[in-house]
Amino acid sequence: MxxxxxxxxxxxxxxxxxxxxxxxxxxxxxxxxxxxxxxxxxxxxxxxIPEKSNQLYTVQLQIMDDGNTWWTKDNLPSQLTYQDAVNLQNAPIPEHKIAMMRSGFSVHIDSDIIKPFIGEARLTTPDFFSLFNLSFIYGGSWSSQQEQTAASVVVISEKLNDKLFAGKNSVGKVIYLDDLSYEVVGVIAHWQLTTKYYDLNNGAFNEPEELFLPFSLVKANEVVTWGNTNGWKHENTRTFADKLQSEKVWIQFWALLSDAKQKQAYADYLLAYMQEQQKLGRFKRKVLEYKLRDVNQWMQYNNVVxxxxxxxxxxxxxxxxxxxxxxxxxxxxxxxxxxxxxxxxxxxxxxxxxxxxxxxxxxxxxxxxxxxxxxxxxxxxxxxxxxxxxxxxxxxxxxxxxxxxxxxxxxxxxxxxxxxxxxxxxxxxxxxxxxxx
Structure with missing residues (x-):
């Protein structure tokens, strides 16, 4: 019919x-x-990242003294200070965590054909690649030892590898970022992202970076941030060291918490950490606040849509x-x-x-x-x-x-x-x- x-x-x-x-x-x-x-x-x-979106959590700490406010709806900064990020990165829990920031360099190699150009970079810790499910075409991430010693190493994107080395295995090759040389230790496959969820503070729909370097280079080489930097009080930060010790927020931080038990344990640790910092003269407030948000909660919090x-x-x-x-x-x-x-x-x-x-x-x-x-x-x-x-x-x-x-x-x-x-x-x-x- x-x-x-x-x-x-x-x-x-x-x-x-x-x-x-x-x-x-x-x-x-x-x-x-x-x-x-x-x-x-x-x-x-x-x-x-549906396979991990309920396990990856970004960290927010209420760093301001009582009587001060922030521009967010819940009065919490969206990023961390450098000192808090380093302290949490060195903490015993959780096992996998990431501190990172956005920057950039003038990229060039020993070639008369390829002219120098500006490349966006992310300074981060080794867990970045495994936590965000990046795969390598050649090589791999830098080691924990290289992270601790601020080794001059770099992981580059497939696109950048095609541009600089015609797609060949470039592990062991040297590229120049500004005036310093870096050894290529890995090449990641093309990373197709619809939303740059790991750093919503600096453009939710921007392309991922092409250069990835150890986070420890921030202090060692005094690498300036290309991302947003915000503060809640006036501070004289005349030197780079002053900025590292300041209350300005400019570092993103993520932690892998596989279940509710791990999340609660880490929440308890964050509260204990803030209480410890309070004894050192920071966080002068009656109620200590912090927040752990997973990927989708973070996107909703930042009004991606x-x-x-x-x-x-x-x-x-x-x-x-x-x-x-x-x-x-x-x-x-x-x-x-x-x-x-x-x-x-x-x-x-x-x-x-x-x-x-x-x-x-x-x-x-x-x-x-x-x-x-x-x-x-x-x-x-x-x-x-x-x-x-x-x-x-x-x-x-x-x-x-x-x-x-x-x-x-x-x-x-x-x-x-x-x-x-x-x-x-x-x-x-x-x-x-x-x-x-």
């Missing part, structure tokens, strides 16, 4: 090609606009509703025009249910065609987004979920729009049209 209804629907399309194409085009435009905004929203809000994005998705669905309202009018005109034909079918024994289902199959076919064309329009829209906003390059795409959602949304909304016209035409009184034949 379904095949028969599909055949009738196709015949109906061919009888009224102009009206049918107008309806398909209206659906396609509505779906194209909707899926463009919905795809970007979907990629923004997607879990960036802003209200503007949500409003844009809502407006796109409203546009789709306007398109369907126009389709509803066309369906009413088309179906009621066939009322004499339906009257004859009813007189020959077709039930109201059969007539109703036939017309729903027809609108579902309209939705399917419109959904497929809508995917094409959405791809054009996403291409325009990528060209207009380079930092949306990894976001303005349609994954398999969105590709399947487009025809489903189109078919569902078309069926909803076609319910009333189909119900109206199936109520046709056969006697009226038999008398007129």
């Amino acid at each position: 379904l095949l028969h209804y599909l055949d009738l629907s196709w015949r109906s399309f061919k009888r009224t090609p102009l009206v049918s194409m107008l309806m398909v085009l209206a659906i396609a435009i509505g779906i194209g606009v909707t899926m463009t905004s919905l795809s970007v929203y979907h990629m923004m809000s997607a879990d960036p 802003s209200e503007d994005n949500k409003i844009l998705v809502g407006l796109s669905f409203m546009f789709l509703a306007v398109c369907l309202a126009n389709i509803l009018g066309l369906l009413l005109a088309k179906f009621l025009r066939r009322a004499p034909e339906v009257g004859v079918r009813r007189a020959l024994g077709a039930s109201k249910r059969q007539v109703f289902l036939q017309h729903l199959v027809e609108v579902a076919m309209l939705g399917a065609l419109g959904g497929l064309l809508g995917i094409v329009i959405a791809q054009v829209g996403l291409l325009a987004v990528r060209q207009s906003y380079s930092y949306y390059e990894s976001l303005a795409t349609m994954d398999i979920t969105m590709l399947l959602s487009a025809p489903i949304i189109a078919i569902t909304t078309c069926i909803v729009a076609g319910l009333y016209p189909a119900w109206l035409v199936c109520k046709t009184n056969p006697a009226i049209y038999l008398k007129s034949q």
